[in-house]
Amino acid sequence: MGEKILMKGNEVIGEAALRAGCKHYFGYPITPQTEIAHYMAKRMPMVGGTFVQAESEVAAINMVYGAASAGVRALTSSSSPGISLKQEGISYASCAELPAVIVNIVRCGPGLGGILPAQCDYFQAVKGGGHGDYKMVVLAPCSVQELYELTVEAFNIADKYRILVMIMGDGILGQMMEPVEFKDKEEIISVQKNWAASGTKMNRENNVITSIYIDPEKMEKHNLKLQEKYSRIASSEVKVETYNCENADIIVSAFGSVARIVKNVISMAEKEGIKVGLIRPITLWPFPESEFLKYADVPKAFLTVEMNAGQMFEDVKMAVNGRKKVYFHGRMGGMIPTQQDILDKIKEILKV
Amino acid sequence: MIKQDIVIAGFGGQGILSAGKVLANAGMLEDKYVSWLPSYGPEMRGGTANCHVVISEEPVASPIINDATTLIVMNGPSLEKFEDMVVEGGLIIIDSSLVETEVKRKDVEVFRIPASKMADDMGNVTYANIILLGKLIAKTGIISKDSFEESLKKVLPAKKHYMIPEEVEALKMGMSL
Amino acid sequence: MPTVFKRPHALKEVSMHYCPGCTHGIIHRLIAEVIDELDIEGKTIGISSVGCTYNNYEYFNCDMVQAAHGRAPAVGTGVKRANPDNVVFTYQGDGDLAAIGTAEIVHAAARGEKITTVFVNNAIYGMTSGQMAPTTLINQVTTTTPYGRSVEKHGFPIRVCELLSSLEGAVYIERVSVNDIKNIKNAKQAIKKAFQVQLANKGFSLVEVLSTCPTNWGLNPNEAIKWLENNMIPHYPLGNFKGKDLEV
Ligand SMILES: Cc1ncc(C[n+]2csc(CCOP(=O)(O)OP(=O)(O)O)c2C)c(N)n1
Ligand code: SF4
Ligand SMILES: [Mg+2]
Numbered sequence: 001m002g003e004k005i006l007m008k009g010n011e012v013i014g015e016a017a018l019r020a021g022c023k024h025y026f027g028y029p030i031t032p033q034t035e036i037a038h039y040m041a042k043r044m045p046m047v048g049g050t051f052v053q054a055e056s057e058v059a060a061i062n063m064v065y066g067a068a069s070a071g072v073r074a075l076t077s078s079s080s081p082g083i084s085l086k087q088e089g090i091s092y093a094s095c096a097e098l099p100a101v102i103v104n105i106v107r108c109g110p111g112l113g114g115i116l117p118a119q120c121d122y123f124q125a126v127k128g129g130g131h132g133d134y135k136m137v138v139l140a141p142c143s144v145q146e147l148y149e150l151t152v153e154a155f156n157i158a159d160k161y162r163i164l165v166m167i168m169g170d171g172i173l174g175q176m177m178e179p180v181e182f183k184d185k186e187e188i189i190s191v192q193k194n195w196a197a198s199g200t201k202m203n204r205e206n207n208v209i210t211s212i213y214i215d216p217e218k219m220e221k222h223n224l225k226l227q228e229k230y231s232r233i234a235s236s237e238v239k240v241e242t243y244n245c246e247n248a249d250i251i252v253s254a255f256g257s258v259a260r261i262v263k264n265v266i267s268m269a270e271k272e273g274i275k276v277g278l279i280r281p282i283t284l285w286p287f288p289e290s291e292f293l294k295y296a297d298v299p300k301a302f303l304t305v306e307m308n309a310g311q312m313f314e315d316v317k318m319a320v321n322g323r324k325k326v327y328f329h330g331r332m333g334g335m336i337p338t339q340q341d342i343l344d345k346i347k348e349i350l351k352v
Numbered sequence: 353m354i355k356q357d358i359v360i361a362g363f364g365g366q367g368i369l370s371a372g373k374v375l376a377n378a379g380m381l382e383d384k385y386v387s388w389l390p391s392y393g394p395e396m397r398g399g400t401a402n403c404h405v406v407i408s409e410e411p412v413a414s415p416i417i418n419d420a421t422t423l424i425v426m427n428g429p430s431l432e433k434f435e436d437m438v439v440e441g442g443l444i445i446i447d448s449s450l451v452e453t454e455v456k457r458k459d460v461e462v463f464r465i466p467a468s469k470m471a472d473d474m475g476n477v478t479y480a481n482i483i484l485l486g487k488l489i490a491k492t493g494i495i496s497k498d499s500f501e502e503s504l505k506k507v508l509p510a511k512k513h514y515m516i517p518e519e520v521e522a523l524k525m526g527m528s529l
Numbered sequence: 530m531p532t533v534f535k536r537p538h539a540l541k542e543v544s545m546h547y548c549p550g551c552t553h554g555i556i557h558r559l560i561a562e563v564i565d566e567l568d569i570e571g572k573t574i575g576i577s578s579v580g581c582t583y584n585n586y587e588y589f590n591c592d593m594v595q596a597a598h599g600r601a602p603a604v605g606t607g608v609k610r611a612n613p614d615n616v617v618f619t620y621q622g623d624g625d626l627a628a629i630g631t632a633e634i635v636h637a638a639a640r641g642e643k644i645t646t647v648f649v650n651n652a653i654y655g656m657t658s659g660q661m662a663p664t665t666l667i668n669q670v671t672t673t674t675p676y677g678r679s680v681e682k683h684g685f686p687i688r689v690c691e692l693l694s695s696l697e698g699a700v701y702i703e704r705v706s707v708n709d710i711k712n713i714k715n716a717k718q719a720i721k722k723a724f725q726v727q728l729a730n731k732g733f734s735l736v737e738v739l740s741t742c743p744t745n746w747g748l749n750p751n752e753a754i755k756w757l758e759n760n761m762i763p764h765y766p767l768g769n770f771k772g773k774d775l776e777v
Contacts, residue, residue: 006377006388006506028629029657029673032392037660041673053661053673053683056599056629081598112579112597115392176415177373177388179380257414264413338418 004179009144009169012180013077013103014039016151019186022073022101023049026063028056028082031115032171033105036077057082061089061102068098069209071196073155077103080121081112084129090164091130095211095222099158101151102136103167105174108307108334116334117171119256122311125166126285133223135230137165137237138284140255144178150282156189161233168284170307172257172336233286240288241280245295248277250346253292253304253316255281258337262305265342276346284312292319301349302326305337354384354409356494357417360481361402361434362426362447370507371424371481372403375488378495378503379407387415400430407494422492424484426467428453435460445487447480463487465529471522476515479522486526497523537561539570539590546584550743550750552707553582556649557589559713560618563721564591567728573616574608576601578630580622581655599630602637605644616727617644624654627663627687634693641698641732645723648689648735651742652761659745663687666760671745686764690737694770700732701772704765706739708754712767719769725777734772739765 007015014036017025025040037053044051050067054060060076067074078086083104093100104125108118123129125138137157141147147169154165197207213219241259244266245251254262259280269276277299281288292302301324304313313328320326329345331337358375362368369390379386389404404417422443425431428451431444438444440459449468465487467480489495495503500523504516536542539561547553564570573591577583579598586593596604601619609617626634626648637644653671654660660673664686668677678686690704701723705716716738723734739761743753 004380006373006380006386029624029654029660031657034657034660034672038672038675042675045676051673055631055663112583112595171392172389172415175390175392177376178412178415179386257416260412260414261416267413336416339414340418 002182002184004181006177007144007180008035008175008177009147010035010105010174011039012144012148013151013167014043015182016148017073017075017101017155018043018047018049019182020073020152020155021186021188022075022155023047024064024067024072024074025050026052026054026060026067026074026076027078028054028060030079030082032107032117032174033077033079033103035174036103057085058089061086061093064100064102065089065093065096065098068093068100069096069197071193071198073159074100075103076100077105079105079107079115080109080118083121083124087124087130090136091132091134092211094130094134094136094164095132095226096209097162097226098164098209099162101154101158101165101167103169106168106170108332114334115171117257117336118307118332118334119170119258120308120311120332121168122284122306122308125168126287126315134226135163135233135285137161137163137233137286139165139167139239140282140284141167141169141173142256142259142280144173144176144180146282147173148180148182152186152188156187157237159191159193160189161229162195163229163233168256170257237283238286238288238290239282240291241278241282242291242295243278243280244275245277245279245298247275248295248299249275249350251277251279251295251299251302252342252346253279253281253302253312254306255284255312258305258307261337261339262342264339265346268339268343269346272352274346274350274352281312287315287319289319292316293321296320296323299324303346303349304328305342306330307336308332354407354494356405356407356422356492357420358405358407358422358424358488359402359417359420359434359437360405360424361400361430362450364401366401366426367478367481368401368426369403371485372405374500374503374507375485375495376405376407377506378499381499381502382495384409385412387412389415400427402430402434422488424488426450426481426484431455443488443491445484447484449480463491463529465526467526470525474518474522474525476518479519482519482522483526486523487529489523490527490529497527537565539564539573541588541590543587545588547581548744550741550753551581552740553649555707555713556647556716556738556740557582557585559707559717559720560620560647561589562717563724566721567724569616569724569728572614573618576605576608576617576619578619578621578625579656580625582620582622582649583656585620599625599628600633601625602630602633602642602644602646606637606640606642609642609644613643616724618724619644619646621646621648622655623648623650623652623662623664627689635696638693638696638699638733638735641700643727643730644733645727646733646735647720647723648737649740650689650737650761650765651740652686653742653745655742655745659742664689664765666764688765690735690770693735698733699735699771701726701734701775702736702770704737704739704767704770706757706762706767708739708757708762715767722772722775722777726772726775729777731772731775731777737765739767
């Protein structure tokens, strides 16, 4: 580990991508993530990489499609309205099994919405915002240090499974500065991309990257192959942080920056004799269902807290599977749940 | 446990965000846990700017401050907007050259410092924020003067390092008030 | 005493949020004066796009529709086709029109949609804090061209008027500037003619207005005007490209 540096979340994403060996960035400006592009515009020329400011997010994701097809590590980043535009490309790249990383620094919506933090793109990310039966691995860091580590890891997961990995943050994480400690050397898995369209050099059959299978049997077979891959990922790539859950009166579930607020609530509640646990999914897909099952009998109830109208809430309910009641507290529009409001909600649920 | 939740607020261009960065960086140099969170968006259009700085001996749970231990304000609207978020017994440090509004709270400690005027007398009005930080440091001991100086070296681009001695002077001036 | 200068009726009595020295406000005023002079406020629909002027629907008294980034010409097409008697104008920046919305503007022009576009070229993305625009000049430093725009890496700035002039559907195209009184007067004449072309059902009309962005150019308002004169006008020559003699 090197020395600690105070850095902005968005810039750390850029730095982490470079450290992961990503030398191809394509993007279109949008608040609150544009510092990623600014950082890449400055740094890419220094490392002989490529920075392209595309004419739109539609173009940017298709540039990623091309770069990934050619076998290089590629990154695009945007925020909610731009991620909506990328959905077509995401679906195509998923079908073509292209490895790439997409960052969504979520802002509040729907529509043009606002630029303040939100988590209202959870469904879009984990349930498939584009058409067809596909999945992305969705990572939800909660600190600048984790933004760094998970960004590097995202590229590894992408290459290992030939899958798109989305990093989902929000305006708080993107804009905040926190100390980060970079490793001297990153662990980068090396995979043979002999499927890539990088030229036959006249010594192999030509490679084809495609997402079209007109023959229904072939299309179904390809779908089954994708599903098999998704279940492999679901059984081996789940990441979750569990905190204070043994003997908890109530278990709160939250992801990303909201989980940090919940940690404050835990110490506030402790002073009042209430034991609050936290389950923080780090992979939003695959969702850490078994962690919820494991603790389902411990608390009197579950509560999910999100900056949306109740999206992960549905997955928590499914995971708890009726064994305990699951409550929800959320804010929208760029409003951030306060510790006091969460504590009040906990007391209301526990009737203390 | 030492923990300071500091909100710094004023107009864009007053060095609000960079004052916060210097502070957070200094805290980090002392091996404390820190976070810095700016207001962001198209607020450069003559609007207000503010940042939240947390310096603590324990990991920072949330970078968003709901209850500030210290509020530093460099314009009137920010005082009105943020004074209610200061905890009982907290600190409000005001640039009185720019803020005429009185503090309504009776349960906080208030320091009115003509920082902009003092900085102007020093020959550079942009040091006003540093003078105010000086008061914060003297009052709370949250970071040392040396870490502040060290932090300036990290935060300022090399071509502005010549300003460091004067900034340290400004800090000392604030500390002595 | 007679009033010689007053707020056009088509402009609301609210103060605008633009930075000091930004010429977006002047362009708004010119459009409003033209709407007044042609007496069309009641049937005019403005389409706001995405950029610093995203909320200029708060400034005009006519009906306004806010469109997604780049899609204003498509939204305008829909509005006009629904009610062909309406007068429809889009107000778009260079990022909006010449990057993300290139397809929409080209095809609205090619179809000869009877709408008017006011295209505000400030050679930068103002709203998102100063990134390269398709119209950013060679060597111009922006937040995404920190080493200056280079031909090799970023290609050439797009001259929108010249580009669209080859389309038959685009019948009136002119480039103007708002850097001084004379040019402001010319700008108003061009905007008026563009609206008249629409009223006469002739086809698509567009006026490109060279505009300042002191904030993201890092200049004070006076320097910004000078920069526009010394750098933008030489690259983006003022004048009519199409439809000068069109009978309206
Ligand atoms: C799909 C989508 N991508 C990106 C953005 C972010 N965005 C808002 S305004 C803007 C650029 C505006 O520049 P320009 O059109 O030149 O207008 P100006 O602000 O310079 O007047 C961008 C990229 C968005 N709102 N929607
Ligand atoms: S950022 Fe530029 S274009 Fe936007 S209002 Fe300010 S000066 Fe005008
Ligand atoms: Mg522009």
